[in-house]
Amino acid sequence: MKVLDYVYLIEGRLYDSNCYIIGEDELIMVDCGTGFNMEYIYNKMKEFGLNPSKITQIILSHVHFDHCGGLNIFLTDYNPEISVFEKEAPFLESADMRMLLLDMFAASFKPVKVDNLLKDGQVINIKPYTFKIIHTPGHTIGSICLYEERFKLLISGDTVFAGGSFGRVDLPSGSLSQLTESIKRLSKLNVKYLLPGHMNISYEGGKDISLICNMLSENY
Ligand SMILES: [Zn+2]
Numbered sequence: 001m002k003v004l005d006y007v008y009l010i011e012g013r014l015y016d017s018n019c020y021i022i023g024e025d026e027l028i029m030v031d032c033g034t035g036f037n038m039e040y041i042y043n044k045m046k047e048f049g050l051n052p053s054k055i056t057q058i059i060l061s062h063v064h065f066d067h068c069g070g071l072n073i074f075l076t077d078y079n080p081e082i083s084v085f086e087k088e089a090p091f092l093e094s095a096d097m098r099m100l101l102l103d104m105f106a107a108s109f110k111p112v113k114v115d116n117l118l119k120d121g122q123v124i125n126i127k128p129y130t131f132k133i134i135h136t137p138g139h140t141i142g143s144i145c146l147y148e149e150r151f152k153l154l155i156s157g158d159t160v161f162a163g164g165s166f167g168r169v170d171l172p173s174g175s176l177s178q179l180t181e182s183i184k185r186l187s188k189l190n191v192k193y194l195l196p197g198h199m200n201i202s203y204e205g206g207k208d209i210s211l212i213c214n215m216l217s218e219n220y
Pocket of ligand 1: 064158
């Protein structure tokens with residue numbers, strides 16, 4: 001579905017994460033699913049009039065297989081740059097079984113070279129949008145969100161979900177205290193469009209995030 005002009009959501013099928021495709025001419029993709037349903041993703045893109053060869057960069061919210069597995073297929077078909085938060089790049093480049101959750105998904109993954117090591121506060125320009133990378137550890141050590149201040153849009157990976165829930169912290173490198181801090185940080189942003197890594201998007205992102213923030217500070 002089209003979320004805003006030049007922002008498309010391809011809803012995750014089965015175990016796939018959601019994929020977001022953004023840009024007016026040059027495109028970026030945020031997360032690419034397991035790769036088990038790549039044809040579906042290509043077909044959806046076609047339906048939206050998006051040409052996968054125009055994707056110049058794939059940004060991963062984190063390196064769990066349900067968000068990155070599709071890279072192995074996408075990179076045989078096209079040639080985008082791969083961008084990952086600096087702390088998680090080594091896991092992708094070594095196809096780290098534990099960190100990528102390959103056992104959990106009964107999957108295999110070929111190592112992928114990372115072109116851009118993302119840092120907290122880094123700016124990603126993709127016309128007409130300007131995203132800022134926000135390091136939000138907790139679900140994993142190098143989880144990130146992408147924030148577009150002018151349009152109040154937050155791509156939140158598995159850190160927060162629509163309706164007031166948040167990502168698991170019991171997986172390798174997960175931490176509830178870090179997640180709590182990260183969500184506190186997100187609660188200071190002005191968010192309308194919340195675009196999470198799974199399930200529905202929300203048009204009341206700020207409300208969802210404060211809900212989680214209050215719940216976490218009351219209980220932990
Ligand atoms: Zn995850």
